[in-house]
Amino acid sequence: MTVAISHSPEVQAFFAKAAGVGNDQGNPRLKQIVLRILQDSAKLIEDLAISDDEFWTAVDYLNRLGSRNEAGLLMAGLGLEHFLDLLSDARDSQAGHTGGTPRTIEGPLYVAGAPLCEGEARLDDGRDPGQPMLLEGQVLDLAGQPLAGAIVDVWHANTQGLYSYFDSGQSAYNLRRRIVTDAQGRYRAYSIVPSGYGCPADGPTQACLDQLGRHGQRPAHIHFFISAPGYRHLTTQINLAGDAYLWDDFAHATRDGLVGEVERLEGGVARVVFDFCLQPAAHADDEQRSQRPRAMQTA
Ligand SMILES: [Fe+2]
Numbered sequence: 001m002t003v004a005i006s007h008s009p010e011v012q013a014f015f016a017k018a019a020g021v022g023n024d025q026g027n028p029r030l031k032q033i034v035l036r037i038l039q040d041s042a043k044l045i046e047d048l049a050i051s052d053d054e055f056w057t058a059v060d061y062l063n064r065l066g067s068r069n070e071a072g073l074l075m076a077g078l079g080l081e082h083f084l085d086l087l088s089d090a091r092d093s094q095a096g097h098t099g100g101t102p103r104t105i106e107g108p109l110y111v112a113g114a115p116l117c118e119g120e121a122r123l124d125d126g127r128d129p130g131q132p133m134l135l136e137g138q139v140l141d142l143a144g145q146p147l148a149g150a151i152v153d154v155w156h157a158n159t160q161g162l163y164s165y166f167d168s169g170q171s172a173y174n175l176r177r178r179i180v181t182d183a184q185g186r187y188r189a190y191s192i193v194p195s196g197y198g199c200p201a202d203g204p205t206q207a208c209l210d211q212l213g214r215h216g217q218r219p220a221h222i223h224f225f226i227s228a229p230g231y232r233h234l235t236t237q238i239n240l241a242g243d244a245y246l247w248d249d250f251a252h253a254t255r256d257g258l259v260g261e262v263e264r265l266e267g268g269v270a271r272v273v274f275d276f277c278l279q280p281a282a283h284a285d286d287e288q289r290s291q292r293p294r295a296m297q298t299a
Contacts, residue, residue, distance in 0.1 A: 002049065006042035015039055064204045072108030073205045077216065081105040082252035097232075099142045100277040104253045106235045107223065109163045110155060111295045114176040121177040123154065123191035125170075130159040130192030131268060137275040138185040139226060146185025147278065150228035153178045156194040156221065163197075165297055172297055181228075193262070193270050196220045196245055209250065216250045219243035222260070224276070225289055231278035232286040238274050 005011050019035035020026050044050065065071050075081050085103050092098065115121070124130070139150040155176040157163050164170035175194070179187045199206040199216030206216045219239045226234040237253055238260035239246055246254055263271040281287045 002046065004046045006039065006046055011042070012039070015042070061204060061208075068200070068203050069108075070200075070203050070205045073199060073203075074208060076105055076107055076251040076253075077199065077205055077209055077214075079252050081107070095282075097279055097282065100232075100279040101226075101234060101236055101275075102255050102257045103235055104237050104255050104258055105251060106225075106290075106292070107251065107253070109166055110223065110225075111163075111165045111173070111176060111297050113296055114153065114155070114173045114178050116151075116178045116180065118180050119182040119186065120188035120190070121179050123156070123175045123177050123189050124158075125174045127171070127174075128158045128192055130194075131270055133191045133193045134188070134265070134269055134271045135191060135222065135274070136186065136188040136271075137273050139181050139187065139228065140185060140275055140277045141231070142277060142279060144277075146181070146183075147228045147231065148181055148183045148185055150181040150185065150187075150226060150231075150278070151178050152181065152187040152189075152276075153225035153227070154189060155223045156191070157197055159192060159195050161195040161197045161218075165295055193240075194220050194222065196243060199250065214250060215248075217245045218249050218251055219245040219254060221253065222272075226276045226278060227287060227289070228278060229287065230281055232281050233289045234276060234278055235289060236276070238272065240272070 015035060015038040016022065019038060020031045021035055045055065065074060082105055085105060088103065135154075139147045139152065141147055155163070158167070158170065158175060160167075162170070164172065164174035164176060175191065177189065179189060181187050197218040199209065209216045220243045221237045221239045223237050224234070226236070237258060239249070239254040239258055241259050241261045246259065260272045260274050263273070265271050
């Protein structure tokens, strides 16, 4: 018979004390969250009859996850980052905020402070012999009017599926730029076609995915933050058509409306045209991206 004690008044009082509830120090919001984690963890341990070995294996896993800086990667792989998008979509729908380019996950590999360029930029440093790519389009409002002075903050992987900063073999801010749209709301980037990302094969995220019978691959994709005064910040991606993983993305980021068609120009240049449509900001806060901790290049 299952033994369950977590609901008892004694254990509930014990967890409340452990979470600092009732003292007048600390952070009330964090106390509320920690208390819930303790209560729900205890219930999970009871309901699934988690063994001590399983519990301590999980604790060791968290240590390994942190030592490899892969907690953000696991959140993408397990779909919790996509769930946050679904929840934001549902809240928007209820509030009547509809239209515009869909949001999708940021992922853990953004680096703040990329060089700011007017109208167009070259993203690659010329050291990766990838297929040349021309990426261009407009930033528009919901009525289709161009937004001049919007910032297109773009980042993508190289032909090995690796990102500068996290891959020490690449130059600083390689494949990362912020482009200010011109008077017609246009942006243009010269770069190389990225390859899809794969979770590090020897890392804890892939180890978890292996146990779930899942792969850790993403389709080739390009990340964006799009922002303009008076408009809602947009975090999104273009996932490239034709990739085997387009609709089999371990990070669940591909969405209808976010597939980029790749046109082959003469000379072997790949051209991707993509316009972004922004919703008006209802509050000043809407113009800002989340305050999620992010990497910042130094030196
Ligand atoms: Fe990515």
